[in-house]
Amino acid sequence: MRAYFMVAALVGSVSAAFLLAANLGTGNALSAQDFVDLQQGSTAHAGFRRAHAKGFCVAGDFISSGALAPFSSAAVLQAGRYPFIGRFSIAGNNPLAPDLKAPVRSFAITLLPETAQQWRIAMNTPPVLAVGTPEKFYLQLQAIQNNSVPQFFAEHPESQAFVKWRSTYQASSSFASERYHSINAFYLQKAAGQQQAVKWAAVPMLTSTISSELDETDADALQKEFFARLNAGMVSFDWQFTLGTDADDENNATVLWPDSNVQISAGTLQIHQATEQLDGNCNALNFDPLVLPRGVAPTADPILRARAAAYAESHRRRAREVLVQSVVGDQHE
Ligand code: HEM
Structure with a gap:
């Protein structure tokens, strides 16, 4: 099985577009469009993300300890306070899905230092992926849609760590008490030729108890819990890095x-x-994991390139739909 990536465009560090082409062994080329077609399903929800469609926005500050400054020249890893925009979400293409029922919860952030060196991050609750290539990830998405996941895992022994995690994971009653993982690894870079492989996780630092009872019949139960919790006090996460060896x-x-x-x-x-x-x-942001500041670089993990390509395609579709909706709306005023 052979996969290759062509960099179609890389504009500054702010937008990256990759054309993904992979041979699935069927003679068909697999593109970012194919990924997003599969993820959005037969009826797309116009104007919404094709994956992680349901979510809400947050804003806050990252209080950097500076402890990673010896490894990276990234502005936000030098001691200081840096604003960020974030988003909590659940996996899936339905913006109205009941949030308590989703198997995967997510936390995305865009760090905004004064230097315009943005760092966009999207994290999920599992610490590992079931499969390590875009082609197999596509087959996994198909297996989810065909209700054949057990068979898929049996045929993919590399899914062992994921299956083990899933068997012990218990979803919590709050977005604020989950642990969110980078899953893919990145490099921290300080000087030319010097790099350290890392993964990271946002680890909950609960400072208040649950501020409202969860109504399990409410499709927005988790969102309401989070808003109520925030009204009662700030929500914080420790941003922990693990160094690769x-x-x-x-x-x-x-x-x-x-x-x-x-x-x-x-x-x-x-x-x-x-x-x-x-x-x-x-809402208008695309949390593309390849939008990285100086001092942080992608590994060769092929999933990262596929993610950047698919996020760009999903963003292109929903941005166009929002624009068309607003033009049509204006014409009717
Ligand atoms: C090949 C593998 C993957 C594909 C094809 C894929 C695809 C997508 C797409 C199309 C979106 C919507 C983007 C948008 O419209 O802004 C999305 C969102 C997201 N993905 Fe993935 N994804 C992949 C792997 C991952 C992994 C490994 C993670 C976790 C580390 C992840 C975390 C997220 C999160 C958190 C969001 C929502 C970001 C937000 O709040 O806007 N994805 N994904």
């Missing part, structure tokens, strides 16, 4: 790095504002 393969997101690896806290992500997604400034 020579024994770890940074290009294979199916493997869990050992607990014995060095962990360093980069600081605290403090959330002080939450907004409905249609009113919030996270």
Whole structure:
């Protein structure tokens, strides 16, 4: 099986577009469009993300400890306070899905230092992926839609770590008490020729108890819990980095790095504002994992390139739909 990527465009560090072409062994080329067609399903929800469609916006500050400054020249890893825009979401293409029922919860952030060196991050609750290539990820998405996931896992032994995690994971009653993982590895870079492979996680620092009872019949139960919790006080996460060693393969997101690896806290992500997604400034953002500041670089993990391509395609579709809706709306006023 052969996969290749052509960089179609890379404009500054703000927008990256990749054309993904992979041979699935069927003679058909797999593109970002194919990914997004599959993810959106037969009836697309116009104007919404084709994956992680349901969510809400948050804003806050990252209080950087500076502990990672010896590894990276990234502005936000130098000690200080840096604003961020974020988004909590659930996996899936339905913006009206009941949030308590989703198997995967997510936290995305865009760090905004004064230098315009944005850092966009999208994290999920599992620490690993079931499969390590875009082609197999596509087949996994098909298996989910065909209700043949057990058979898919049986045919893909590399899914072992994911299956083990899933068997012990218990969803919590709050977005604020989940642990969110980068899953893919990246490099921290300080000087030319010097780099350190890392993965990271946002680890909850609960400072208040649940502020409202969860109504399990409410499709927005988790969102309401979060808004109520925030009204009662700030929500914070410790941003923890795990350093890879020579024994770890940074290009294979199916493997869990050992607990014995060095962990360093980069600081605290403090959330002080939450907004409905249609009113919030996270909605128009694409949390492309390849929008990285100087001092952080992608590994060769092929999933990262596929993600950037698919996020761009999903963003292109929903941005166009929002524009068309607003033009049609104006004509009727
Ligand atoms: C080949 C694998 C993947 C594909 C094709 C894919 C595809 C997508 C797409 C199309 C979107 C919507 C983008 C938008 O319209 O802005 C999205 C959102 C998202 N993805 Fe993935 N994804 C992949 C892997 C991952 C992984 C490994 C993670 C976690 C580390 C992840 C986390 C997220 C999150 C958190 C969002 C929502 C971001 C937001 O709030 O806007 N995805 N994904």
